[in-house]
Amino acid sequence: MARAEGRLVGGRYQLMEPIGRGGMGVVWRAHDRLLDRAVAVKEVRYDSAMGDELSDLNRRTMREARAAGRLTHPNVVVVHDVIEEDERPWIIMQLVQSRSLGQVIREDGPLSPERTIEIGLQILDALRAAHRQGVLHRDVKPENVLLTDDGRVVLTDFGIARLEADSTMTRTGLVGTPAFIAPERLRGEAARRESDLWSLGATLYTAAEGRPPHDRGMAMATMHAVLNEDPAPAARAGRLGPVLMRMLAKEPADRPGYDELARLLKQALREAALPTTKPLPVAPAEVARPSAGRQPYASPGEPPSTGSRAGSPPRPAAPSRDAAGAGAAGAGGAA
Template identity: 65%
Template sequence: MERQVSNRYRLIEPLGEGGMGVVWRAYDELLDRTVAIKEVRYTGVGDDKRADLNRRTIREARAAGRLDHPSVIVIHDVVEEDGRPWIVMQLIRSRSLAEVIREHGPLPVAQAALIGGRVLDALRAAHATGVLHRDVKPENVLLADDGRVVLTDFGIASLEAEAGLTATGGLVGTPAYMPPERLNGEPARPESDLWSLGATLYAAVEGVPPFKRDSWAATVAAVLRDLPGQPVRAGVLGPVIMGLLQRDPAARMSADEAAHLLRAAASEPAPYGYAAPPAPPPGPAGSWSDMTGPGERGPAGTVSLRARRRGWFLGVPAAVLAVAALGTGGWYVVTTSQSATTPTPAPTSTSTPAPSRATASPTATPEASTTPTTPRLPAGWRRLANSAGQFSIGIPQGWQAKKSPTRDSITVTGPGTPGMLLVEWTVPDKPVADPARAWVELEKEIQAKGEFAGYERIGIRSTTYLGRPAADWEFTRQRGGTLIHVINRGFRTADGRHYALYWDTTDARWDQDRHYFDQFVKTFRPE
C-alpha cells in the first residue's frame, strides 16, 4: 500500500539516500503534480536533540524556501510527520555533477567554468539574503535535463542571524569539500561556501577533489595542513581555483572577482568548442525594463538524484531540451543548439529565406554578414530588455513577454495570431562542434522517443546570425489535432552566451505569420 505524507503527498519510489535521509519521488494530490520529498532522518541521537535538529531543519528549509533564483532548488512545502521533517521540493530531472565526473571523467575547462559560474550566481543570491549553503560539492550540483545548473540540498544551510540553531556540537558537511575554518570549529561564513566552490571546480577539471585521501581523518588532516596540488588540467581556471582555495578566508578570492574570471574562462575555446553564458548581473532574475526610444513607448516591463535516462544526448549534448507546459498535462519540446567557433565580435542579423519542404543541408556554408548598428524598430513596436538573459528585443504594441518561473526563457505572445516566440538562454550539457549537425542528431533522439506526433522535417541548415555561425531547424508536427509549423534558430554570441529563438504558429497561418519571426530576429540583441 502506497504511503501518504500529510494526507497530500503520495510516495512513489525512493530516488536516493544519503546520510541525512531519503529523497522520494512523490505525487502532490492537491495540486496534481509530481514532486520530490526529502525525508530527513536523524539517527543515534536522543529525543531532546532530535527535536532540536527537527526545529533547525524546518527553519532552515523555510529559509532556503525564501530564495528565488533559477539555480536554486525550489522548496514548495515543509511538514513534520512521524517525528521528522519532510521537505517538499521541485522535481528536477537531472544528473549530479558527481555522476558526470564519475562516468565521463574531467570536464572541459569552458564547461566547468559554465557550471561554476551558475553555482556562484546561486551562492551570491543566497548570501545576499543571509543564507549559507555549507555543503557545496559535486553531489549537490545538478545538471538538469532542461539546461539549468541547480544547487540543491540547502538542508544544512543556516541563516547567519539564527546561527545559534547550529550549535549542536556536530560537524555537518563533506570533509573533502569543507574549508579549514569549519574543520577548526569556526562558524561558517560566505567565504566558506567559496572555498567549497573552489574544491568543486578542482574536482570538475581534475576528476578528483584537491584533498581527497584514503580515510576521513586523513582527508581532514590534508585540508588543515596541506597545500592543494597544482591543477594540471585547469588552464585558465587555475587562478580561480587556487584563489578560492586560500586557507585564510580573508585572503580568499572574492565572489565578484571569481565571477569575472569564470566568465572569461567560460568564453575560452574548448575541445568541440562550447563555452558558457556569463552569470546574470545582480538583481531580480528575469526582470524586465522598457528601453524606449523616439516614438517607442510601452509598459515596464528534487530533485532526481538519479538520471531520468542513463546517458546524456551523447551525440548532441549541447542541444538542450526546453520543456514548456501546454494546457493540462500536455508538453511540447523546444530545443536549442549553439555554435563552437572561436568568438569574434561582429554583431549582425541576417534574414534567410525559408527552405523548401523535405530538404536538409546541415553542412551548408554560413552566409556572409555585415555589422549594423542597433536596429530600428518597425512602426508601433517597442524594445524590452531582460536582465537575467542579458538581451533586448523588439515586440509589437499589445504583445506581452512572460518570464518562465522555472526556466531560463521568456515567452512572447500577442493579439491577432496564434503564434508564439520563445527566447531561451541555456546551459549546454556538453560541447559539440556543428550546430546543424546537432539538430540532425537531436532530431533522431526525438523521433526515437516518439515525442513529436506527425513530425515532418522541412529543413535543417546552417546560417550566419549576429556574425556567428547558427543553425535553423524548421519542421511541422501535430499538436492537439492541429498542424503546427516551427522554426528554431540556435546560436552562441561572441562572449559565449547561448540563445535560441523559437517561433511556432499553425501551419495554415505560416505564410501570414512568418514575418513576425523575421522581425524578431532582426531586433534581437545581446546586451
C-alpha cells in the same frame, strides 16, 4: 524504507519510489495529489539515539527549510512545502530531471575547463542570491549540484545542509563531506560566505580534475590535508587553474569575493575559448632555376620529373612569392 512506499505525507504527497539516499535520510519521487504534479520529498532522519537533541534539530530543520523556501532563483531547487510528521521533517521540493555533477564525473569523467567554468558561474550566482538573503549553504559539493536534462545547473539541499552538518558534528566531530569543508570550519570557526565559495572551488576542481583537491581516502587524513597542505596543481583545468588556487586559499580573506571571482571566471572562459596557437609553417627555400632538361622537385619527397622532351625548354620554376603566399594561407587556416 520500503514500507513508506505509497504513504501519504501531510495528507497530500504520495511517496512513489526512493530516488536518493544519504546519511541523513531518503529522497522520494512523489505525487502531489492536490496540484497533480510530480515532486521530490526529502524525509530527514536523525539518529534517534540523540535523545533531547532530536526535537531541537527537527525545529531548526523546519526553520531553515522555510528560509530556503523564500529563495527564488533559476539555479536553486525550489522548496514547495515543509511538514513535520511522525516526529521528523519532510521537505517537499521541485523534482528536477537531472544527474548530479558527482554522477556525471563518475560516469563520464572530468569535464572540460569551459564546461566547468559555465557551471561555476551559475552556482556562484545562486550562492550570491542566497547569501543576500542571509542563507548559507554549508554543503556545496558535486552531489548537490544538479545538471538538468534541459541544460540548467541547479544547486540543491539549501536550508537542510546546515542542520545536517550540525548533527554530524554533534555525533562524530565531522561537519559534512571532509574534502569539501573549508579550513576555517574544520578549525571550529563559524561558517561564512567565504566558506561556501571555498567549497565551490573544491567542487570545480573536482569537476575539472576528476578528484577532490585534498582527498586522501580517509576522513582524518583528508581533513589534515585541507588544513595544512596545498592542493596539487590543476593539470587539466587550463586557464581555470590559477583561479581555483585562489578560491582554495586557507584563509577566507585571501579568497576572491563574488565580483572578482565572476570576473576571473569569465576571463578564464574567454581565454579558454581562444584557438590554440600553432607554429606557422616554414616557407620552402627559394628553388634555384633548373638547368635544361631537369625539373625541380614538386615536394621534398617526390622524385624529379623526366617527362620533358629532349631539346624542349625547361618549365620555369614557380616564383618564390607563391610559396610564401601558400605559407600565409596555411598560417591563416591554422589560426
